[in-house]
Amino acid sequence: MRTLFATALVLLACGCADRSSRPSGAGAPPSIPGGPDPIVLRVTRDGGSMTAARYPALDTVVWRSAARVPALARIIAFGPDDGYLAAIDTAGAPVRVDLRIGSVTTVRTDTVTAVSSADGGSIYGLTTRGEITRFTPSGGDWRFTPSLPAQALYAQADGSLIVAGAKGDRAIVWRVRPPQQTLSDSVSFAIGGEERALRQSLSETAGSVGDRVFFGGNELVAAVRTRDLGKALEVDMGDPVRAIAATPSGDRLFVSLDGEDVLRVVDRFEEGVTGKIALPGEARDLRMDPMGRVLLVRGNADSVFVVSLASDDVIGVVRSEWRGDLPLVLPDAAIAVTRGPDVVFAHPATLADMRVITGGAATFWHTMRWNGFRPRAAGLDQPVQFRTSAPRDSADLPDSLRQPAESTTTRSAVRADSAGPAAAVSSQFTVSFAAILDEKQARALATRIRVDGQSPRITTSERAGKTLYRVVLGPFPSRAEAERVGKASGQSYWIFEGAP
Numbered sequence: 001m002r003t004l005f006a007t008a009l010v011l012l013a014c015g016c017a018d019r020s021s022r023p024s025g026a027g028a029p030p031s032i033p034g035g036p037d038p039i040v041l042r043v044t045r046d047g048g049s050m051t052a053a054r055y056p057a058l059d060t061v062v063w064r065s066a067a068r069v070p071a072l073a074r075i076i077a078f079g080p081d082d083g084y085l086a087a088i089d090t091a092g093a094p095v096r097v098d099l100r101i102g103s104v105t106t107v108r109t110d111t112v113t114a115v116s117s118a119d120g121g122s123i124y125g126l127t128t129r130g131e132i133t134r135f136t137p138s139g140g141d142w143r144f145t146p147s148l149p150a151q152a153l154y155a156q157a158d159g160s161l162i163v164a165g166a167k168g169d170r171a172i173v174w175r176v177r178p179p180q181q182t183l184s185d186s187v188s189f190a191i192g193g194e195e196r197a198l199r200q201s202l203s204e205t206a207g208s209v210g211d212r213v214f215f216g217g218n219e220l221v222a223a224v225r226t227r228d229l230g231k232a233l234e235v236d237m238g239d240p241v242r243a244i245a246a247t248p249s250g251d252r253l254f255v256s257l258d259g260e261d262v263l264r265v266v267d268r269f270e271e272g273v274t275g276k277i278a279l280p281g282e283a284r285d286l287r288m289d290p291m292g293r294v295l296l297v298r299g300n301a302d303s304v305f306v307v308s309l310a311s312d313d314v315i316g317v318v319r320s321e322w323r324g325d326l327p328l329v330l331p332d333a334a335i336a337v338t339r340g341p342d343v344v345f346a347h348p349a350t351l352a353d354m355r356v357i358t359g360g361a362a363t364f365w366h367t368m369r370w371n372g373f374r375p376r377a378a379g380l381d382q383p384v385q386f387r388t389s390a391p392r393d394s395a396d397l398p399d400s401l402r403q404p405a406e407s408t409t410t411r412s413a414v415r416a417d418s419a420g421p422a423a424a425v426s427s428q429f430t431v432s433f434a435a436i437l438d439e440k441q442a443r444a445l446a447t448r449i450r451v452d453g454q455s456p457r458i459t460t461s462e463r464a465g466k467t468l469y470r471v472v473l474g475p476f477p478s479r480a481e482a483e484r485v486g487k488a489s490g491q492s493y494w495i496f497e498g499a500p
Contacts, residue, residue: 030332030348032056033291036080036369038331041099045364047071047089050097050104052373055331058357062373066102070095072364074324077117077155083372084120084137088112094123094135099372107135116208118155121452126150132163134178136453142178152215154208156226159451159488160184162213166191171217173224179450180490185229191217210250212268216241221255221266235266235273245286245295247309254295254307256283263297265312277312279305285322289329294348296329298322306335306351316351325365336365428475429482431456433493435470442469449473451488475499 032038038055047070052063072095076086083099092111097104110133112125123135130149134142152164161176174186207214212232214223219240223233239257246253253266261282265275285298294315297305304327306315320327320337327337333348343360344353433449433456436442446456456471476482479495486493
């Protein structure tokens, strides 16, 4: 499968301690950039318990899932605020792993051909029946059948969904705002060629980065702005597009064409091809380093070309099977490749062997940066609650973490790196959808709204001797988060500072 885009990467491997070796003469060890902890998650390729380690200490487990994770095909997204990891398994079913409490949810009601998520929590899928559906932590809560068959979809941070499809020789891009059942914006590109070939090209080359959604169709590379769905790029490449990879900033696109051993570099500011990179062979697929240091290019057989994005030159060639997870670039820029039953870490500059993980090829690998596994204050009787998290269902918690049945009070949220009681929130923001005199109307409106698995609640106040029923969600820790929730609702709303 020639997918190409990376969100934050996560290393998944086995829960047992790694038996690894460090060959001498590999050059100076690379360094890990500062920031959140470099985390390695592990799970065997046929499924099992997922564990976490802090890279490069792969033999020290800091977390283990409470449930079994199915055999994974690829990671879709990770939401650091809530600790949700979204994936798709080898049977085509969406999977959500809650890294806070260790629960695993797999949706077997639908087999999906395309999947997207902006936060790991809400997962959007294109089913084999042509429907677009959303899976939230509380279950599937929205379905939409577009009038035009869709091939690619990309969830946005504001709760909307960008969808791409084909009609005749044109590519159509439109926006949907769940839970609405209508298309709100659209833009089209004249691509040329047969509709069937265009649909396949869209499903294999479309991607999203920053404020752009891009795709290849026939000989065209195109992009749209997600904020207004305006055309941002339209470049004729001269030959059929095979794969596209974007830098993390989205400023440059690397494009491979059918049958060519050259990469074309498209600059979004120049709106055209600004360079070429000669390769040792034909480029069959592309995989971007999430930190934008190198680009991995799939060649013929088991060859992988390593391209430096600092110089736009080929560093060299490594040998590896091309899988949904490997090869990949690790937090220190070392390159993890398969070698028979083992995984080898290659030096980012010399490509010399740095470390061998014996039996590592039997596990699914990926990596991410997150501080959520840091120790929390002693005495907490529930998992860490992050700023935007909805309370977890206690039925999902391990026995040792469940609150007593008689407890109905939601406890204060505590940051993962807190060493003491939770700090008081200095400011909060609430989303209000309506203030109505009729309680029945207020409750009817509340049942129609659902964002991130939550429905609004009803609060009351007295005004001029009458009861006013307010439909509200929140409070939220920032105005930006409140705005996101308001937009995601698809309803009219306003925001006020403070708790309701």
